[in-house]
Amino acid sequence: MGDTLRLLRVMWSAGKGIAVVITVIRLVERLIPAATAMVVGLLVGRVTALNGTGGFSTVLLPLAAFGAVLFVSHAAETVVEPLAYLTQQRIDGAHRAAVTRLVASSPTIDLLEQPEAQHLIQRAKADPDEYTQRTPGQAALAGLDQAADAIGVVATCLVVAQFAWWLVPLLLIPSLICVRLRYRQRLKFVRLWRAQLDELLRADRWQETLVSAGVGKDMRVFGFGDWAVRRLRRQHVVRCQPIFALWQRNICGQLWLFLLAAPPLLIAITAVAAGTVNGQGSFATETAVLTAGAALFTMIGPGESALTRLAGLEALKAYDELAEVFGKDAQRPPPAAPAHTGSSSHVRFERVGFTYPGTTHAVLDGLDLEIRPGELLAIVGLNGAGKSTLIKLLSGLYKPTSGRILVGDGQDLAELEARAWRERISVVFQDFVKYELSAADNVTLGRPGVVPDPTVLEAAARDAGLRPVLDRLPDGWETPLARTRTGGVDLSGGQWQQVVLTRALYALYTGAELLVLDEPTAHLDVRTEFEVFQRLAEHRDDAGVVLISHRLSTVRQADRIVLLGGGRITESGSHDELIASGGDYAKMFAIQAERFQQGYRHTIEEGELL
Numbered sequence: 001m002g003d004t005l006r007l008l009r010v011m012w013s014a015g016k017g018i019a020v021v022i023t024v025i026r027l028v029e030r031l032i033p034a035a036t037a038m039v040v041g042l043l044v045g046r047v048t049a050l051n052g053t054g055g056f057s058t059v060l061l062p063l064a065a066f067g068a069v070l071f072v073s074h075a076a077e078t079v080v081e082p083l084a085y086l087t088q089q090r091i092d093g094a095h096r097a098a099v100t101r102l103v104a105s106s107p108t109i110d111l112l113e114q115p116e117a118q119h120l121i122q123r124a125k126a127d128p129d130e131y132t133q134r135t136p137g138q139a140a141l142a143g144l145d146q147a148a149d150a151i152g153v154v155a156t157c158l159v160v161a162q163f164a165w166w167l168v169p170l171l172l173i174p175s176l177i178c179v180r181l182r183y184r185q186r187l188k189f190v191r192l193w194r195a196q197l198d199e200l201l202r203a204d205r206w207q208e209t210l211v212s213a214g215v216g217k218d219m220r221v222f223g224f225g226d227w228a229v230r231r232l233r234r235q236h237v238v239r240c241q242p243i244f245a246l247w248q249r250n251i252c253g254q255l256w257l258f259l260l261a262a263p264p265l266l267i268a269i270t271a272v273a274a275g276t277v278n279g280q281g282s283f284a285t286e287t288a289v290l291t292a293g294a295a296l297f298t299m300i301g302p303g304e305s306a307l308t309r310l311a312g313l314e315a316l317k318a319y320d321e322l323a324e325v326f327g328k329d330a331q332r333p334p335p336a337a338p339a340h341t342g343s344s345s346h347v348r349f350e351r352v353g354f355t356y357p358g359t360t361h362a363v364l365d366g367l368d369l370e371i372r373p374g375e376l377l378a379i380v381g382l383n384g385a386g387k388s389t390l391i392k393l394l395s396g397l398y399k400p401t402s403g404r405i406l407v408g409d410g411q412d413l414a415e416l417e418a419r420a421w422r423e424r425i426s427v428v429f430q431d432f433v434k435y436e437l438s439a440a441d442n443v444t445l446g447r448p449g450v451v452p453d454p455t456v457l458e459a460a461a462r463d464a465g466l467r468p469v470l471d472r473l474p475d476g477w478e479t480p481l482a483r484t485r486t487g488g489v490d491l492s493g494g495q496w497q498q499v500v501l502t503r504a505l506y507a508l509y510t511g512a513e514l515l516v517l518d519e520p521t522a523h524l525d526v527r528t529e530f531e532v533f534q535r536l537a538e539h540r541d542d543a544g545v546v547l548i549s550h551r552l553s554t555v556r557q558a559d560r561i562v563l564l565g566g567g568r569i570t571e572s573g574s575h576d577e578l579i580a581s582g583g584d585y586a587k588m589f590a591i592q593a594e595r596f597q598q599g600y601r602h603t604i605e606e607g608e609l610l
């Protein structure tokens, strides 16, 4: 009952007018079998009464009524289809927007990395690419169908009862048992689908990966196309086999359902025929009852509505669970949390420890670090030392497992409103995203919702060294940065990095106070990288910059360099101080300087960069 009410509410949410119209049409449709039975009965009665005596005019009325029933049936069918489509799209559009909003509302990303959360999202997103998956819109319409079916069954039973009341339970009870059994069969499909979510997700991702241009390169070069397709097929077969097996059992079950429902219908037909022969009813009544009985048999038919209702409700229930999980998360920190005060480029990590959810290894372990206002701070360390993790904590994407991060005048980052904090910082991640949007959109995403200022856009492009790249694009700023889009182009790795740097600088020049760059120049040639940093140093004003880089030739320009190792800062100082101390930084620098001089001596003027 609760589910039915919920589906009605969902239906109502599509718009009162459309909900009422579609309900009326569905009801009319369901009354048509009963109306047909009565009209056919009336027609047969009149024809029989004529008994070859002429007077054809007496059958005109039932004939006209029959035509009217046919017309109404046809009109209802024609009108209901677009209305149902509209209703479904409205409901599903709103549902998908709600799911996206909910998932996006989480201030951190730790939940998104959990398989359980991904399963919930898959269940809730109502993307009916699977046999058993249905959308809330489809479920609402199916719920309406079922309610209308029930009314249609009552009307048809009234026609049948004209002959004898006991025919109603005789036909109805086996049919209702069939409905129940079918419902249980469909429930098994939904449960099976739910149990297979993990494989489904893996197969989906694998398929998406295989058709992407990036993987297309690897696939061709290494020649693993056949292997990849075989793997995809195997995943598909493994997933489908239990569904086929369930179908096989289902087909056998259908025979039992037929044996349950058909004999009562035959008994009813025989009883009505015998009764008519014995003068218990007219031939017309017999025709009406038989027409209605057959309609009843088909009305309680295939159980598709039951599956649709069940599967669509599944998406709504998954949304509830998702709201529970993400809703809680979205409320940490509380929405009314204060905005921070003081300079955003003043940050202190106090004994910060961090272990990724679901793992046991502490990536950061009692880390103390101060990022001073206006300072250019470089963080270096070996692969896996935790540099990117530190940046994610600084961006508020994860909360420290222990310790705290104080920002501005000493406010705990965990208690601040995440959005307000992020407006004050500008971050380039190592694994940045290449958005299939225009060059302008790719950059202005750094400050969304604000009318782009062309002067600032140009300044950011100039400082990131993007201007020469833009000059070569066919449509300048408006060129889509994706080969798959009409008129689009793809950029080289270094050019993409310049786009992303431009985005970060654009955010910096429009209000951010702390620029965080995680390997921002790994793909840039040495000269471009040098020029970019020169300009950044000139134009950053009072903004702080945190730079992560393995290129120590870049890092040496920083005001201060810290070395991260074993989850803590192990060395800190200017380049000269660290070289003088002869620690790990000095050793790393010596190795790189030696390799650099060997590898680039002929292309870079001596002493220009080192």
Ligand SMILES: Nc1ncnc2c1ncn2[C@@H]1O[C@H](COP(=O)(O)OP(=O)(O)OP(=O)(O)O)[C@@H](O)[C@H]1O
Pocket (backbone or CB within 6 Å): 113, 356, 359, 363, 381, 382, 383, 384, 385, 386, 387, 388, 389, 390, 430
């Ligand atoms: N989302 C994650 N879930 C679990 N563990 C993670 C996750 N991201 C990173 N790690 C682990 O955390 C450790 C630190 O990774 P991180 O990316 O911070 O290192 P890094 O210093 O930036 O390395 P690199 O120089 O190679 O970029 C690694 O052992 C890594 O496996």
